[in-house]
Amino acid sequence: MLIDVVDISKAYTQDDKGEPEPVVEDLSFAVAEGEFVCIIGPSGCGKSTLLNILAGFIPPDRGTIFFDGRRVNRPDPERAVVFQDATLFPWMNLRRNLELGLKAAGVAKTQLHDIVNDSLALVDLKCSQKAYPHQLSGGMKQRAALARVLALQPRLLLMDEPFSALDADTREHLQDQLLKICAQRRQTVVFVTHSVEEAAYLADRVVIMGRPPNRCYATLRIQRGLERSRTDKKQRANILRLRAALKDFCRQVPDGANAPQV
Numbered sequence: 001m002l003i004d005v006v007d008i009s010k011a012y013t014q015d016d017k018g019e020p021e022p023v024v025e026d027l028s029f030a031v032a033e034g035e036f037v038c039i040i041g042p043s044g045c046g047k048s049t050l051l052n053i054l055a056g057f058i059p060p061d062r063g064t065i066f067f068d069g070r071r072v073n074r075p076d077p078e079r080a081v082v083f084q085d086a087t088l089f090p091w092m093n094l095r096r097n098l099e100l101g102l103k104a105a106g107v108a109k110t111q112l113h114d115i116v117n118d119s120l121a122l123v124d125l126k127c128s129q130k131a132y133p134h135q136l137s138g139g140m141k142q143r144a145a146l147a148r149v150l151a152l153q154p155r156l157l158l159m160d161e162p163f164s165a166l167d168a169d170t171r172e173h174l175q176d177q178l179l180k181i182c183a184q185r186r187q188t189v190v191f192v193t194h195s196v197e198e199a200a201y202l203a204d205r206v207v208i209m210g211r212p213p214n215r216c217y218a219t220l221r222i223q224r225g226l227e228r229s230r231t232d233k234k235q236r237a238n239i240l241r242l243r244a245a246l247k248d249f250c251r252q253v254p255d256g257a258n259a260p261q262v
C-alpha cells in the first residue's frame with residue numbers, strides 16, 4: 001500500500017478554555033499505488049482536516065500515517081495538494097507560476113523549460129503560458145493549479161474540492177482531463193468532494209465519513225463496466241449506494257461504532 005492511515009484521531013479546541021472537540025476519531029484506511037480514492041461526508045465531518053493530515057500540514061493527535069512505509073510528519077513535494085481556489089501568484093504569468101514551484105523544489109534551471117512545457121501540455125494550457133491569472137477563466141486557473149502540482153511529479157495528489165466552484169460543463173471536462181492524466185501517469189489520488197456523483201464517477205473506492213459526535217467510517221468500492229459512464233445502470237447503483245450510506249451516516253449511530261464495509 002502507498003498510504004496506510006492507522007487509527008488517526010484529531011480534536012480541535014474552539015476557544016482557549018473549552019474541551020477539545022473530536023473531529024476525526026480512530027480512522028483507518030489504506031490507498032494502493034495508482035488508486036483513486038474519494039472522501040465524502042457531510043459538512044464539518046473532518047474531510048479537509050484528514051487531507052491536511054495526509055499532506056503533513058497538521059499532525060494527528062493519535063495514530064500514524066505511513067507513506068510508502070515512512071511515517072508522515074511534515075509536508076513533502078511527493079504529496080502535493082490542489083485546493084478549491086487556484087492559488088496562483090497574480091503578478092506572474094502561467095509559465096513563471098509553474099517555474100516558481102519547481103525552483104522551490106530544487107529542480108535544475110536547465111530542466112525547467114521542458115518540465116513546464118510538458119505540464120502545461122497535460123492540461124491543454126500551453127497556448128496560455130504567457131497569460132496572467134486575471135486573464136484566465138475559473139476552469140483555466142484550476143487547470144493551471146493542477147499543472148503546477150503535476151510538474152512536481154508527486155507520487156500522491158491530494159485534492160480538496162478542486163472543481164466545486166466551477167460550472168457543470170467545465171467541471172465534467174476537468175474530471176475527464178484528470179482521469180486521463182491519472183491513467184497516463186498511474187497517479188495515486190485522494191480527492192475530497194461533497195458530490196456523490198463526482199465521487200462515483202472518479203473514484204475506485206470511496207471513504208465515507210460520518211457526522212460528529214457519533215461518527216463512523218466505511219469504504220465503498222465503485223462498480224463499473226469496462227467504460228466509465230455517468231449514467232449507466234452500474235453508475236446509478238453506485239450513486240444510490242453512496243446516497244444511502246451517507247444518509248445512514250448522518251443519523252445518530254451507536255457510540256464508537258465503526259461501520260462495516262458498505
Ligand SMILES: Nc1ncnc2c1ncn2[C@@H]1O[C@H](COP(=O)(O)OP(=O)(O)OP(=O)(O)O)[C@@H](O)[C@H]1O
Binds near residue numbers: 012013041043045049
Ligand atoms: N484549525 C482549526 N481550529 C479549530 N477548529 C477547526 C480548525 N479546522 C477545522 N476546525 C473544525 O473542525 C471541523 C471539521 O472541519 P473540516 O474543514 O475538516 O470539515 P469538512 O468536512 O472539510 O467541512 P466542509 O465539507 O464544510 O468543507 C469543523 O467543525 C471546523 O470548524
